[in-house]
Amino acid sequence: MGCQGIQEMLAMYVEGELEQDQITLVKSHLSICQACQKRFQSLQKSWELLEKWQNVEPSPGYISAFWTRLASVKPSRQMAWKFNPVLVPVFATFCILILVGSVIIKNHIFSVGTPEVIVLNLSDDEVKMLENFELAESYDLIKDIDFWENLEGVEDLERTGG
Amino acid sequence: MFFMSLFKFSSSNPYLSDPNVQLMLDFQNGNKAAFETLMGQYYRRILNFIYRYLGNKERAEDLTQEVFIKVYHEQNHYRPTAQFRTWLYTIAKNLSFNELKRHHHKSVSLDQFQTLDVEDQTAHPDKILADEEMANVVKKVISELPENQRMALILRRYDNFSYEEIAETMGLSSQAVKSLLNRAKDNLRLKLGKFIKE
Numbered sequence: 022m023g024c025q026g027i028q029e030m031l032a033m034y035v036e037g038e039l040e041q042d043q044i045t046l047v048k049s050h051l052s053i054c055q056a057c058q059k060r061f062q063s064l065q066k067s068w069e070l071l072e073k074w075q076n077v078e079p080s081p082g083y084i085s086a087f088w089t090r091l092a093s094v095k096p097s098r099q100m101a102w103k104f105n106p107v108l109v110p111v112f113a114t115f116c117i118l119i120l121v122g123s124v125i126i127k128n129h130i131f132s133v134g135t136p137e138v139i140v141l142n143l144s145d146d147e148v149k150m151l152e153n154f155e156l157a158e159s160y161d162l163i164k165d166i167d168f169w170e171n172l173e174g175v176e177d178l179e180r181t182g183g
Numbered sequence: 184m185f186f187m188s189l190f191k192f193s194s195s196n197p198y199l200s201d202p203n204v205q206l207m208l209d210f211q212n213g214n215k216a217a218f219e220t221l222m223g224q225y226y227r228r229i230l231n232f233i234y235r236y237l238g239n240k241e242r243a244e245d246l247t248q249e250v251f252i253k254v255y256h257e258q259n260h261y262r263p264t265a266q267f268r269t270w271l272y273t274i275a276k277n278l279s280f281n282e283l284k285r286h287h288h289k290s291v292s293l294d295q296f297q298t299l300d301v302e303d304q305t306a307h308p309d310k311i312l313a314d315e316e317m318a319n320v321v322k323k324v325i326s327e328l329p330e331n332q333r334m335a336l337i338l339r340r341y342d343n344f345s346y347e348e349i350a351e352t353m354g355l356s357s358q359a360v361k362s363l364l365n366r367a368k369d370n371l372r373l374k375l376g377k378f379i380k381e
Contacts (some may be wrong), residue, residue, distance in 0.1 A: 032365040045238075067375040071340050073317040074325070076231045077240055079247075081228070087248050090247055134252035 022046060027057050035064050196263060203267035211258055218258075221267075222251055225316045228342065229275050235337045236279045236325045246282060250275045265351060272342070272352045276334065283330065317378070332367035335360055 027050045033039050034047050051058045080086075185201035198204050203224070209217035229250050254273055265273075325333055328330060338344040344352065349360045 029365070032368040033361070035368065056248040060372070063372045063376050063379065066379045067371040068340070068368065070317060070335075070375055070379070071321055071325075073314055073369070075318065077228065077234055077243075079226060079230055080244060083244065083248075084222075087222075087251060091250055091252055091255060094252055099344070 022050065024050075024057055025052060027051075027054070028060060031057070031061050031064055034061070035068050198263040200267060201263070201266050204263045207254075207261055207267055208216055208263065211261055218255060221254070225268075225271055226251070229271065232272065232337060232342060233275055233279050235322075235325065235341060236333060237282060238322060242286075246275070246278050253278075266348070269348055269351045272338070272341055272344075276352055279334075280330070320375070320378055324371060327374065328367055330342065332363050332370065335363040336367040336371075339364055 027047055030039060030047055032044060034044065037044075039047065051061055203221060206217040206221050210221070210314055226247065230243055230247040233246050233250075234240050237243055237246075242328065250271070254271065264270075325336065328336065332351070338349045338352060339346075344358045346357045346364075349355075350357045355363075
C-alpha cells in the first residue's frame with residue numbers, strides 16, 4: 022500500500038482504532054517512510070495538544086440558580102395546550118350553528134320526500150288516478166277532453182252507422 | 184402510545200440496563216432525588232460540551248440550564264429509546280446548533296501567540312503561561328472547524344464517545360462519523376502544526 026492509503030489510516034491509527042492487520046501495515050510503512058512518519062507525529066501531537074483546553078467549572082450557586090429559573094418557566098407542552106376562555110363562546114356558537122344547520126338540511130330532504138311520504142300526502146283524486154296507471158299516464162292527453170259530450174256523439178254515430 | 188408503553192417496560196428493551204435510564208424512570212414515578220442525581224452527574228459534562236462547542240462560557244451556562252429544564256419537563260413524556268447519555272447529549276446538541284444559528288461567535292486572533300515548545304514537560308511559571316496560551320490556541324482552532332467536525336471532535340476527544348454513540352447523537356452513520364473525525368484531525372494537524380516544535 023502506498024503513502025496515500027497509509028495516510029488515510031493515520032487519523033484512526035493515532036487513536037488505536039485500526040484492526041490488528043492494519044496496525045501492522047501502518048507500522049511497517051512508517052518504519053521506512055519519513056514523510057508519513059512526520060505526518061503521523063504531527064497528527065499525534067496535535068491530538069495530544071487538545072488536552073491543554075481544560076474543563077471549566079459551573080458558576081457558584083448554579084444549582085439554586087437552576088431551581089429558581091425552573092420555577093419561572095412553564096413547560097412548552099403545557100403552554101401549547103392551555104385553554105383560552107375567550108374562545109369558549111365562539112366555539113359554542115359555531116357548534117350551535119352546525120347543529121341547527123344540520124337539522125334544517127335534514128328536514129328539507131324529508132319534505133321533498135321519499136316515495137312513501139309522497140304517497141301518504143296524495144289527495145283522493147290522485148289516489149284514484151294511480152289506481153289506473155295507464156289512465157294516469159294518458160291523463161295529460163285526455164284531461165281537457167269533454168268525454169261526456171264526445172261520448173254522446175260517438176254513441177250517435179254508432180246508432181246512425183256513420 | 185400503547186406499543187411504546189409496552190417497549191418501555193418490556194424486558195427486551197436493552198436501555199433498561201442503563202442505570203441512568205432507571206434514574207430517569209424513577210424521576211418519572213415522582214422521585215425528585217433521582218433527577219438531582221442525574222443533574223449532579225451530568226451538569227459539568229454538558230456545560231463543558233456546550234462551552235467547547237460555542238466557545239462562550241456564559242452562554243454555555245445558560246444553555247446547560249435549558250437542557251436540564253427540558254429534561255425536567257420531559258418527565259411525563261420520557262421513553263427509554265436510547266442510552267440516557269446519548270439522549271441527553273442530543274438535547275444539548277440541538278440547543279447548541281440552534282444557538283449557533285442565532286449568534287455568530289467572534290474568533291480570537293492567533294497572531295499574538297509565538298511558537299511553543301510542547302516537548303518540555305517541566306512545570307515552571309513560563310510553562311504555565313504557555314499552557315494557557317496553548318489552551319487559547321486550541322480553543323481558537325476548534326472554533327474554526329466546520330460545525331459537524333467540531334461536534335464530532337468534542338464528543339470523541341473530550342466526552343469519550345464511541346463512534347456509534349457519536350453517530351446516534353448526531354443522527355449520522357458510523358462511517359460518516361469516521362470521515363468527519365478524519366477530516367477534523369487533519370485540520371487540527373494543519374492549524375496546530377506551526378505551534379508544535381519539531
